[in-house]
Amino acid sequence: MTVVNHSDERANHFSNALLDVLRRVQSGWRTIVILVPFAWLLIFFLAPFIVIAKISLAEVVIASPPFTRMIEWTDNGIMTIRIVFDNFLYIFDDDLYSRTYVNSLKVSIISTFFCLLIGYPMAYGIIRSGPLAKKMLLFAIILPFWTSFLLRVYAWMGLLADQGTINNILIWLGIIDDPVRMLYTEFAVYIGIIYTYLPFMILPLYANMEKLDQTLNEAAADLGSQPTNTFFKITLPLTVPGIIAGSLLVFIPATGEYIVPDLLGGGNVQMIGRLLYNEFSRNVDWPVASAVAIVLLFLLVLPMAIYQYYQGKAAEQ
Amino acid sequence: MVGQQATGVQDISETPWLDKDADSLVRIKGITKKFGEFTAVNNVDLDIYQGELFCLLGGSGCGKTTLLRMLAGFETPTSGSILIDGIDMSEVPPYERPTNMMFQSYALFPHMTVEKNIAFGLKQDKLPNSEIDDRIDGILKLVELQDYKKRRPQQLSGGQRQRVALARALVKEPKLLLLDEPLAALDKKLRKQTQFELANIQEQVGITFVVVTHDQEEAMTLSSRIAVMDKGEFVQTGTPTEIYEFPDSRFIADFIGSANILDGQIVKDGTDHVRVSTELGEIYIDHGQSIKEGSPVWVAIRPEKIHLSKNAPKKSGPNQAVGMVDDIGYLGNTSIYKIRLADDRIIDVTAPNQIRPKNRTHLITWEDKIYLHWDASSAMLLNK
Numbered sequence: 001m002t003v004v005n006h007s008d009e010r011a012n013h014f015s016n017a018l019l020d021v022l023r024r025v026q027s028g029w030r031t032i033v034i035l036v037p038f039a040w041l042l043i044f045f046l047a048p049f050i051v052i053a054k055i056s057l058a059e060v061v062i063a064s065p066p067f068t069r070m071i072e073w074t075d076n077g078i079m080t081i082r083i084v085f086d087n088f089l090y091i092f093d094d095d096l097y098s099r100t101y102v103n104s105l106k107v108s109i110i111s112t113f114f115c116l117l118i119g120y121p122m123a124y125g126i127i128r129s130g131p132l133a134k135k136m137l138l139f140a141i142i143l144p145f146w147t148s149f150l151l152r153v154y155a156w157m158g159l160l161a162d163q164g165t166i167n168n169i170l171i172w173l174g175i176i177d178d179p180v181r182m183l184y185t186e187f188a189v190y191i192g193i194i195y196t197y198l199p200f201m202i203l204p205l206y207a208n209m210e211k212l213d214q215t216l217n218e219a220a221a222d223l224g225s226q227p228t229n230t231f232f233k234i235t236l237p238l239t240v241p242g243i244i245a246g247s248l249l250v251f252i253p254a255t256g257e258y259i260v261p262d263l264l265g266g267g268n269v270q271m272i273g274r275l276l277y278n279e280f281s282r283n284v285d286w287p288v289a290s291a292v293a294i295v296l297l298f299l300l301v302l303p304m305a306i307y308q309y310y311q312g313k314a315a316e317q
Numbered sequence: 318m319v320g321q322q323a324t325g326v327q328d329i330s331e332t333p334w335l336d337k338d339a340d341s342l343v344r345i346k347g348i349t350k351k352f353g354e355f356t357a358v359n360n361v362d363l364d365i366y367q368g369e370l371f372c373l374l375g376g377s378g379c380g381k382t383t384l385l386r387m388l389a390g391f392e393t394p395t396s397g398s399i400l401i402d403g404i405d406m407s408e409v410p411p412y413e414r415p416t417n418m419m420f421q422s423y424a425l426f427p428h429m430t431v432e433k434n435i436a437f438g439l440k441q442d443k444l445p446n447s448e449i450d451d452r453i454d455g456i457l458k459l460v461e462l463q464d465y466k467k468r469r470p471q472q473l474s475g476g477q478r479q480r481v482a483l484a485r486a487l488v489k490e491p492k493l494l495l496l497d498e499p500l501a502a503l504d505k506k507l508r509k510q511t512q513f514e515l516a517n518i519q520e521q522v523g524i525t526f527v528v529v530t531h532d533q534e535e536a537m538t539l540s541s542r543i544a545v546m547d548k549g550e551f552v553q554t555g556t557p558t559e560i561y562e563f564p565d566s567r568f569i570a571d572f573i574g575s576a577n578i579l580d581g582q583i584v585k586d587g588t589d590h591v592r593v594s595t596e597l598g599e600i601y602i603d604h605g606q607s608i609k610e611g612s613p614v615w616v617a618i619r620p621e622k623i624h625l626s627k628n629a630p631k632k633s634g635p636n637q638a639v640g641m642v643d644d645i646g647y648l649g650n651t652s653i654y655k656i657r658l659a660d661d662r663i664i665d666v667t668a669p670n671q672i673r674p675k676n677r678t679h680l681i682t683w684e685d686k687i688y689l690h691w692d693a694s695s696a697m698l699l700n701k
Contacts, residue, residue, distance in 0.1 A: 219425075224412050
């Protein structure tokens with residue numbers, strides 16, 4: 001009897017030790033799994049941000065690199081730290097910048113709104129279509145990504161130009177006599193941004209609607225609710241997380257958009273992306289360009305924080 | 318005499334389906350539903366009467382849910398018609414039907430509190446707020462959830478959600494309440510308890526219930542009548558007792574409860590009895606059936622209708638057999654005995670464990686030689 005007990009105990013000891021080792025390995029893995037994205041963010045986000053922040057606090061010089069160093073050692077071995085806030089003051093002083101920021105946000109907000117207006121019914125339609133049609137439609141949404149973004153913007157230039165496809169067709173049909181100016185206007189920029197970012201609105205909305213229990217609609221109908229009422233009382237409130245995710249995915253990159261306002265807007269639509277490019281490569285004023293980037297970043301941190309908040313909330317549920 | 322007459326009237330009102338002149342609340346006429354090539358419901362006729370708790374019972378894919386969804390208006394019949402309170406429902410959308418449904422998944426609105434969920438249907442009817450509040454209070458009291466008004470569905474247990482779903486459907490006081498597997502998501506103990514609660518609530522509110530279920534115990538406990546469905550058709554419709562004790566087909570005898578089903582042949586069909594020869598010897602049934610002599614039939618005997626005895630019967634005769642205990646399933650309240658006969662056929666017998674066994678051993682045990690017998694009224698004769 002005792003012998004049996006003994007070996008039992010030993011077996012117990014052994015299995016406990018084994019479990020302990022396994023647990024340690026597991027928790028080790030857990031640390032690694034968390035560390036990888038942390039390292040990624042550290043190397044590819046935080047480090048560049050610090051570099052940019054540093055440059056934004058320097059002065060422009062004609063040299064290579066074209067800005068003053070933050071920390072310098074004199075011959076006597078004395079360290080001097082030079083921090084200049086002139087770049088930020090300059091940005092706030094010159095109303096070109098504030099106007100451009102405001103204009104960027106305006107274009108971005110209006111584009112986001114139209115993306116939502118077009119994207120929401122599209123996502124809803126995809127959800128409601130048959131299994132084969134659903135696959136085809138989703139494929140069609142993703143398909144443009146397989147062509148270069150630049151090429152697609154050039155294609156829009158061809159469509160919108162004074163002698164472009166749209167004007168030619170309208171003249172040929174006799175609807176207009178003279179070409180309507182579309183390229184190099186704000187209208188063209190809106191077209192370009194809405195076209196480019198529409199999939200970023202549709203896909204999160206689709207993912208959100210996909211999870212919606214269709215029987216909720218039936219339950220609402222069963223309780224006497226007509227389809228429109230059901231949409232506003234049931235579907236819309238339950239797709240708010242998708243609306244927020246999609247809107248932020250459109251709003252954030254659209255604010256800093258460079259190619260669309262540059263190619264479709266010409267010099268007529270000032271957006272912060274173009275301004276930044278001009279400062280950086282034409283004026284070779286890296287410190288001001290960096291300051292512009294930092295201010296933009298903070299303008300966008302706010303919606304990002306909201307996005308994170310809602311994501312966290314969704315994850316909780 | 319007067320008393321007797323009164324009882325007679327009472328009987329009719331409790332069993333309106335027996336009354337030829339009674340008006341039905343729901344009249345289903347020749348309903349067929351096809352999904353492409355697949356026929357989910359095939360030419361079904363049914364009358365359901367005011368105050369009934371009617372169960373549609375069947376396995377998965379038998380068409381019971383499709384029939385329920387046609388009553389609610391979520392599916393359009395391929396042919397046939399549904400009348401509720403005499404009004405044809407073909408052109409009536411779900412949101413205008415006098416029916417409410419309790420969904421299997423409950424389909425509670427996750428972004429609304431319990432109170433708002435229940436109020437949703439009432440608001441569609443544009444009722445004044447004070448009445449909405451009164452009704453919500455009343456119904457929450459009925460389902461005993463007064464303290465959970467402000468909770469959201471995610472913050473409730475399965476049983477509580479089930480009761481909110483029931484309250485939400487009941488609060489509109491529909492003419493017909495449709496329940497799709499109302500208890501399927503609950504665990505066994507809660508389910509048994511809720512069965513009786515549900516029947517009590519139905520009795521209190523007096524609303525006609527149509528319940529879809531795959532659980533025959535649930536159907537037996539709840540219903541005034543049961544329709545057993547298979548492959549889109551009604552196999553038998555009747556009270557729980559009729560379905561269980563008087564199945565009209567082999568399918569029903571086998572599907573409802575368990576039964577020992579024997580192949581047999583009519584030896585003699587008298588006016589008040591039938592003799593059938595089976596592999597279990599001759600079986601004597603004490604009621605006539607008017608089936609041609611010599612035609613093949615089945616005889617079904619419920620396991621609990623067979624008596625076990627360790628002593629040989631005093632005289633041999635029909636309705637007897639002898640075998641050996643092959644296996645015992647001890648369930649506590651009853652035991653299932655698998656009795657192996659001479660020809661290796663296994664007969665199931667259940668017996669209540671009425672006597673607490675002495676010395677913790679049962680009277681009947683493995684390998685015992687055992688005698689079986691049953692009453693002349695017990696065997697059920699089936700010819701389809």
